[in-house]
Amino acid sequence: MKPETLLWAGVGTYFTVIGVTYMLVGGEPIGVALLLMATAIGGLIAGWAWDWGRKHGTRAEDRNDADVTDVQGVVGVYSTASLRPITMAIGVTAIVLGLALGSWMTIGGVAIVASQALLLVYDADT
Amino acid sequence: MTALDPDRSAEPLGGVDHDQLVSVDDVLAGGDDGGDDGSGGDEHGGHDEGLPKTITGWLTTTDHKALGIAYAITSLIFLAIGGSLAGVIRAELAEPGEQFVSEQLYNGVFTIHGSVMVYLFAVPFGFALANYLVPLQIGAPDLAFPRLNAFSYWLYVFGGLIMLLGFAADGGAAAFGWFAYPPLSGAGASPGLGADMWIVAIILTGTSGTLTAINVIATITMLRAPGMTLFRMPIMTWNLLVTSFMVLLAFPVLSGALFMLQLDRLFGFRFYDPTDGGSPILWQHLFWFFGHPEVYIVALPFFGVVTEIFPVFARRPVFGYKGLVLATLTIGALSTSVWAHHMFVTGEVLVVFFALTSALIAVPTGVKVFNWIGSMWGGSISFEAPMKFSIGFLVTFVAGGVTGVILASPTLDYHLSDSYFVVAHFHYVMGGTVIFALFAAIYFWWPKVTGKKLSERLATWQFWLLMIGFNTTFFFMHFLGRDGMPRRVPDYAPVDNFELWNRIASFGYLILVASVVPFVIAIVKSFRAPVTEGADPWEANSLEWATSSPPPEHNFDWLPPIRSERPVFDLRWINHDEVGNPDVAEAWVDREGIADNWRPLAAELAGDPPTTTEGDQP
């Protein structure tokens, strides 16, 4: 994870520098806030990568000389089909569209999203 | 066989007979022979590619290849819709006067044209590439969060539909231009439901994009195959990584800004209302903090496409790999620090700061162009379809860059801004490049996705029609702009050469439409043709060419050793360490006794015929 940590730390550093510079030369507060938000996002990923690396050590994919035979086991279990994504998307669409079309639609959307989120729990292995 | 088959003898083989190179197909087939786990047995393309077979299957799929294809098809449909709206524009402008549409409808048409092209076609096609290619290029079985991926796709589809349905709303579709400046986009000037639907649509597609970006970043961070270090990833994947990060910065800001706009419109909030403590300038800052990076969010995936293609068809390694990665990162960083150059006319921004950062962006962009040319320089170039379209991309991009330099000079900008010069400029950099690179990508990866090649002859027709049509449509708009024709008007005075140039532009549009015909024929023919291509039909470099075409479910039954940014090239040259990478041969030997289906490659390459048996006619 070290290269990833460095990459994102670099991103965070860049936005700190540019954000502070912008502030010092008299930039308006919105821009400063947006740039520092970018710092935060870069820093967030860097922090996560750093923490992961600290807990799990070096991975095969960080080593120059690793090959497939260096890792065992499953990469992950992948569902190939699920009804949840499309129904959730319908629900979220209803919620947002309801802002313009009427609260009945938003309420319907919330109901769909809630029910699908519940079903998702049972969905874990499909 | 086509007349355009590359001349292999012209390849700089360093005295090596082409037949002595390892082909991925032999290795994959060899695996079948040797394997005793019974999972092999696939002939060329005769296997199950794992794509859904039923409508329910497609509606519920979470497979990255299926979703990648779905993204591509959907965004091409939106391209056709945006293109048809452009047809309305060109029909209206073919002559002075108002012929077909009212002013209000015209405003709706160009707004939705721009919005469809930018939000629903160009960016999502980048996500199509990310979906299909990222896992294949890094040796992963899927994206990190498959269901989230499907969710993003459906949000995009629903958002797009809502935007188009705006035309059916009372008062018509949104008509305030794709950047929706308040107060024009406020409840007072645009009270209609169509405007609300436009806002909702973009909140949804923006959210979809953000989630996809998270998915891509997580995938690239966590699911790379062993040996695939960051600095061995294909430039395509790097570009998609940087694009994703930019999406992560920019899209939530846009969604937030739109949400605030919606609160203003519907619930009487006053974020953008100057009479009550708000400010339309706030919108402009938020919008352009998204809007300028957006240009690169659109462009970077397509930069990635041509960076993959140039080396393959010039038979050279990509020139300056690290430089290209650095250039991409620099573009990503700088382009988030230049937004207010779109706001100079407000007189309320730090001109020097933004002029400086904007000028700096030219540097990494120049590096890219330089490296693309460097990748071709001295190579033995062959001009198959992907290469043709990539060169079309380069030509268009450089032409657009030249007019960009003209626009960047403040005095000229004052005269030209909001004129047709700007329309011409951004269609070169954003429209032409995207379309050329898009077709380059389709021709290049079609054999991977389907196991078949598209017709070279039809591609040549398409290419030239597109080239001629594109320039006929857009080149003369420069003159229109120079002579003062403003953008966003349905009518113009029959002065100067306005009529002539507009008519030429509209005629060019017809050529553009004609260029679609050979492409459609090629696609239809391909669907009827049998699968003929092996894993690596172009003799390419990156990992997606190391699996069969189309790839099996979860992508790889087998992976080559990864020791550089072009593992498939290294495999091809594994017995020639004067050309290939010696570490690969070493890694190969190390696999003996550990990997299933291992066999000594060297023996075969010393000239023995492949030891495969049945079912393996090349």
Ligand code: HEM
């Ligand atoms: C199919 C060929 C295309 C044609 C003939 C075409 C034509 C036009 C014309 C004439 C305008 C100016 C309308 C006006 O200001 O009155 C325009 C606007 C625009 N086009 Fe295109 N276009 C095409 C493709 C594209 C593509 C591929 C993209 C982006 C990827 C794009 C993005 C835009 C944008 C952003 C605007 C500005 C809309 C606005 O002013 O709000 N166009 N197009």
Ligand SMILES: [Cu+2]
């Ligand atoms: Cu800009």
